Amino acid sequence: MCRTIAELDDRLTACRACPRLVAWREQVARDKRAAFRDENYWGKPVPGLGPDDARVLVVGLAPAAHGGNRTGRMFTGDRAGDVLIAAMYAEGMSNQPTSVRPGDGLRLIDTRVTAPVHCAPPDNKPTPDERDNCRHWLVTELGLLAPTLRSIVVLGGWGWQALLPALAESGWAVPKPKPRFGHGVRYELVGSRPDRAPVQLFGCYHPSQQNTFTGRLTPAMLEQVLGAARDAGGGGRAGARR
Template identity: 55%
Template sequence: MAARAERAADLPDLDGAIAGCFACPRLVAWREEVGRVKRASFRDQEYWTRPVPGFGVVGARLAILGLAPAAHGGNRTGRIFTGDRSGDVLFAALHRASLANQPTSVWRDDGLALRDTRIFSAVRCAPPDNKPTPVERDTCAPWLHRELALIKPALRVVVALGAFAWSAWWPAMTAVYGVRPPVPRPPFGHGARWTGNGTPTVMGCYHVSQQNTFTGRLTPAMLDEVFAEAKLLAGID
């Protein structure tokens, strides 16, 4: 799998390779089981039930790094942060920031387009309880590293949604940019920020999960502040 990731010549090639991955037996079994059982409200839909590629533009100056697809979101629709409450919050914020052409993301062919932005996750399959194992995280890492390498020329800022994504950034930074992470590694926090020599700025943001948005831990105003700062640092008008 790592060799296949390295051979990907461009983003479409990489996206196709990701969608055909069967490297993690537990995740394969779970994503397919979810697609068979389905949620009652989606019982008439055909689930994607494959790894979910990244979404966005080739020359992205801003990247948004998440944890993994949702079982009835990306695993159903085939696009990251699409068809679930987390995506509702995220894309509404991106639209307010003029980084998305519409505030909703319901299906992979709904006309959504991003500006100067690409979104992907550290783990590409929906995991049980939203908790990938360390082995699954490390097995999936070559996909993330290759995606970052392909958008490296323009990339200026990475927004890490949650502590898992924040942790995934440091080995990716070393693999793609050849820069060792600082010791000790900067702790995750909403509004945390770190810039290394020749690497993109990484910004921490609470994840757009219902656990955070329904409790008020993460508000629309807080997201607006994050993306306003990210645009400024990335040089996006």
């Protein structure tokens, strides 16, 4: 049992529970993309990013092969990360609008970013077994964040379906029928145990290239959901830029 977020992040990076994901992440780290051929790839599970007393949690899908799997930091070094961090900066949830590499000065404000699967999957598609193998990390993370956590933004329907059972295991009551994913939807989940405060659950399209290049998700749409989650979480707007 991990007692702190720092311990969780450290233990997570040594996980080798899913043979297909281990083989893929390490193959990508060896073969590399031509544009990054001179870089040393991380090639391991990617931990969450952000403070251990976050009021807002942003949940994605999994690290990108040449983003998080390369840099070792969630939503860093790829197009989806560029869009997400810029929107977070606009809403006062980060101190700068870019996330390029560890050590670039990025600091998240009252917000943590994580994923249901911590290894880069082939074709960005984890299997159900891989999702389930990785769930205990998310359950632990939710439990450690519980004292301060007040709102959650889920990026995409896949992450939404992966998060709901983790929330139930972590001490929140997930109603039946289960809340349905949609962009801009909002639900309140109450605690199923006395030490769990209610959380506001928000749905948002994932900032993938497919969604942002086609206009299905615009920066304004993403900022609107993030801002609503920030307000629901009680976070401030210090440092926000418009």
